[in-house]
Amino acid sequence: MARSAIGRLFAGLRCLPVGNTQLQTQCSRWSSERTGVEASMFSHKPRDFSLPNPSWGEEMKRLYKHYNLQSEEAAGQGEDGEWWTRLPSYNRSLKYATGGVYLSKMIQSKARLFTRNIRDPGAAFEYVLFFRNDKQRCLCIFQAGHLLEGPPGHVHGGAIATMIDTVTGTHASLLSAPVMTANLNINYRSPIPLGSTVLIESTLDKEEGKKKFISCKVSSTDGSKLHTEATALFVSISVSHLLRG
């Protein structure tokens, strides 16, 4: 039973990102309603973690406003031009899919997305992700909380890798869900101060069959400092791949 439920779920997931207009319509709805997900047949709305909360610093708020404004303007503009659309973010990615809220209670119900599992706002990963309408680029505003310390006063390299995997992985999922990270190659150029806000930008370099090659850079919000550079390879998988473990 679980197998067929998951099969239906990913059929839903696949039709979400791949159909361009469908996704745009969906995401315009997401951004304009600011609810995080359209009402499901179970009429339960999960918490959208990418909305502002009191832990956000001035820079995080300023950048969010800047890109979210473009998102809202685009919703009323039709499909011409280029714009960013905010992606909602839940503590289980199953909740993106039709019926997912219900399924996430059935399958491994205690599982939570690594980056969204800390209750104290601002303590760890505070981020919001936007994607460009042509899906060639994603942009993430990331505020690193005090629980992410590595070298004293600076962000842990594993936490930076986690955010890069999250941004590039979400980007690849928008192109064709479901995917898994096959390779992640990171160069750390300059440390990120704990508590600071940085920009994480991902770019689709090429697609070859099941493979998506994505590059990524983490930089200061004024663009003057490059913190980290990475390349990633994502491979599209079948649902049975996940079930095999």
Ligand SMILES: CCCCCCCCCCCCCC(=O)SCCNC(=O)CCNC(=O)[C@H](O)C(C)(C)COP(=O)(O)OP(=O)(O)OC[C@H]1O[C@@H](n2cnc3c(N)ncnc32)[C@H](O)[C@@H]1OP(=O)(O)O
């Ligand atoms: C709407 C959006 C929602 C988004 C929500 C998400 C939010 C959260 C986002 C968080 C995101 C977190 C994400 C995570 O953290 S994912 C968790 C970390 N990743 C894993 O655990 C993956 C483990 N590995 C595997 O499962 C398999 O090996 C995969 C699936 C990767 C490949 O499977 P498989 O081995 O069966 O593939 P294939 O034989 O069909 O080969 C296919 C092609 O790929 C090429 N290849 C394979 N491996 C490599 C490699 N290492 N370097 C270079 N190339 C490689 C291969 O040569 C072939 O090329 P070609 O011969 O065709 O040219």
